[in-house]
Amino acid sequence: MLDISGLHSHYGRSHIIQGIDLSAGPGEVIGIFGRNGVGKTTLLKTIAGWVKPSHGAIRLDGKPLGDLTPDQICHAGVGFVPEDRRIFPGLTVEENLSLGLLQVKGRSSRDGKRAVEGIYDRFHRLGERRHQLGTTLSGGEQQMLAMARVMVGKPRLVLIDEPSEGLAPMIVAEVFAIVRELRDRGAIILLVEQNVHEALSVADRFHVVERGQIVFSGEAEDPADRERLQQLIAV
Numbered sequence: 640m641l642d643i644s645g646l647h648s649h650y651g652r653s654h655i656i657q658g659i660d661l662s663a664g665p666g667e668v669i670g671i672f673g674r675n676g677v678g679k680t681t682l683l684k685t686i687a688g689w690v691k692p693s694h695g696a697i698r699l700d701g702k703p704l705g706d707l708t709p710d711q712i713c714h715a716g717v718g719f720v721p722e723d724r725r726i727f728p729g730l731t732v733e734e735n736l737s738l739g740l741l742q743v744k745g746r747s748s749r750d751g752k753r754a755v756e757g758i759y760d761r762f763h764r765l766g767e768r769r770h771q772l773g774t775t776l777s778g779g780e781q782q783m784l785a786m787a788r789v790m791v792g793k794p795r796l797v798l799i800d801e802p803s804e805g806l807a808p809m810i811v812a813e814v815f816a817i818v819r820e821l822r823d824r825g826a827i828i829l830l831v832e833q834n835v836h837e838a839l840s841v842a843d844r845f846h847v848v849e850r851g852q853i854v855f856s857g858e859a860e861d862p863a864d865r866e867r868l869q870q871l872i873a874v
Contacts, residue, residue, distance in 0.1 A: 640662065640663070640664050640665075640698075640699075640700060640701075640827075641661070641662060641663045641664075641697075641698070641699055641796055641827050641829075642661075642662045642696075642697075642698045642699075642701075643659060643660060643661040643662065643686070643695070643696070643697050643698075644660050644695055644696050645658055645659075645660065645694060645695035645696065646658065646659045646660070646661075646682075646685065646692055646694070646695035646696070646697065647692065647693045647694040647695055648681060648685040648690050648691065648692050648693055649693050650681070650690070654851065655678045655681040655690075655851050656678050656681055656682055656685060656692075656851045657678075657850065657851035657852050658695070658851075658852060659682060659695075659848075659851070659852065659853055660853070661846065661853070663827045663829070663844075664827065665795070665825045665826070665827060666822055666823070666825045666826070666827075667822075667827055667828070667843050667844070668818065668822050668828045668830060668841050668842045668843050669827075669828065669829050669830065669842065669843070669844055669845065669846065670830050670832065670835075670838045670839065670842035670844070670845035670846070670859065671683075671829055671830065671831045671832075671845070671846055671848060672831075672832075672835060672838070672845055672846070672847050672848070672868060672871075672872055673847055673848035673849060673871075673872060674849075674872060677848045677849050677850060677851065678848055678850070678851040679800075679831045679848050680722065680800055680801075680831060681851075682829075682831075682848070683719065683721075683798040683800050683829060683831060684721075685697070686704070686712075686717065686796075686798055686829070687709060687712060687713075687717060687719040687798055688704070688707055688708055688709035688711070688712040689709055689719075691705075692705045699715060699716065699717065699795065699796055700795070702715065704717070713741075713742050713792075714741075714742060714744055716742070716794050716795035716796060717794055717795070717796045717797075717798065718739075718742065718789035718790075718792055718794035718796070718797045718798070719789070719797075719798045719800075720785050720786055720789055720797070720798065720799045720800065720802060721785075721800050722800040722801040722804065724781050724782060724784075724785040725785065726773040726774050726776070726781050726784060726785065727773060727774075728772075728773075728774045729772070730772070730773055731769065731770050731771060731772055731773065732765055732768050732769045732770070732771055732772075732773050732776070732784060733755065733769045733770065734773075735773045735784055735788055736755050736758060736765075736784070736787060736788055736791055737751070737755070738788060739787070739788035739789060739790070739791040739792045740754065740755070740791055740792065741792075742791075742792030742793075742794060743792055743793065754791050754793075755791060757791075758787045758790065758791055761787070762783050762787055764780055764783065765780070765783060765784060765787060768780070778805055778806060779806050779807060779810035779813075782802060782806060782810065782814060783810075783813070783814075783817075786799075786802070786814065786817050790817070790820075790821065793824070794826060795825075795826060795827060796826065796827045796828075796829075797821050797826050797827070797828045797829070798828075798829050799818065799828065799829070799830050799831065799832075800831045801831055801832060801833060802814045802815075802818070802830075802832065803815075803832060803833075803834045803837060804833065811834065811837060815837050815840065815841055818830065818841050819841055822841065830842065835868065835869070835872070839859045839865065842859040843858075843859055844856065844857065844858055844859060845857055845859055845864075845868065847868060847871045847872065849871070854871065855867060855868070855871055
């Protein structure tokens with residue numbers, strides 16, 4: 640169970656997250672929607688430890704994450720796919736994937752190799768390019784690599800920021816197929832996404848954020864909630 644209560648965070652003097660309460664259980668996808676600049680990405684970065692919370696609590700399975708470093712949060716079972724993908728320059732596809740193995744302490748080299756081979760079975764294009772530098776992949780392939788790097792660590796909580804941005808429709812469909820796989824594995828998923836239609840196709844519930852606060856929460860399959868969502872995010 641993910642439990643966030645009274646969460647606040649700042650960039651310097653700018654008060655970005657202003658008291659967010661949120662919870663989610665295993666196998667649940669939560670959509671996070673809102674206009675640009677309202678704090679959606681900062682929320683994910685705060686959970687991942689990239690931004691330190693200034694107040695409030697973040698707990699995963701009852702264990703507090705707020706005072707941990709990003710590495711410690713990663714080892715606690717949190718995977719983050721940031722908007723810019725963070726493919727490491729100078730590293731091959733396989734070396735980028737190997738970094739994902741560091742999420743799991745005590746994993747044997749044999750188990751790690753088996754996990755990477757499983758990724759290649761799932762993502763044939765990555766297998767074909769395993770010795771290619773990750774930064775030389777196409778945008779869609781880099782997004783696959785970023786998500787595969789998280790998958791190989793088998794996280795309990797996955798934070799995904801704008802995974803479909805700039806991608807062709809065929810690749811977008813593949814990205815959301817991966818989200819479904821992660822959900823079916825029992826991961827908790829927080830999904831920030833501008834493509835509301837695609838996001839609602841995988842989400843169970845959603846929250847709308849304005850000025851660092853949740854102003855509306857709804858069920859993804861409820862027509863009235865979906866209509867209210869469109870009203871709130873319309874430009």
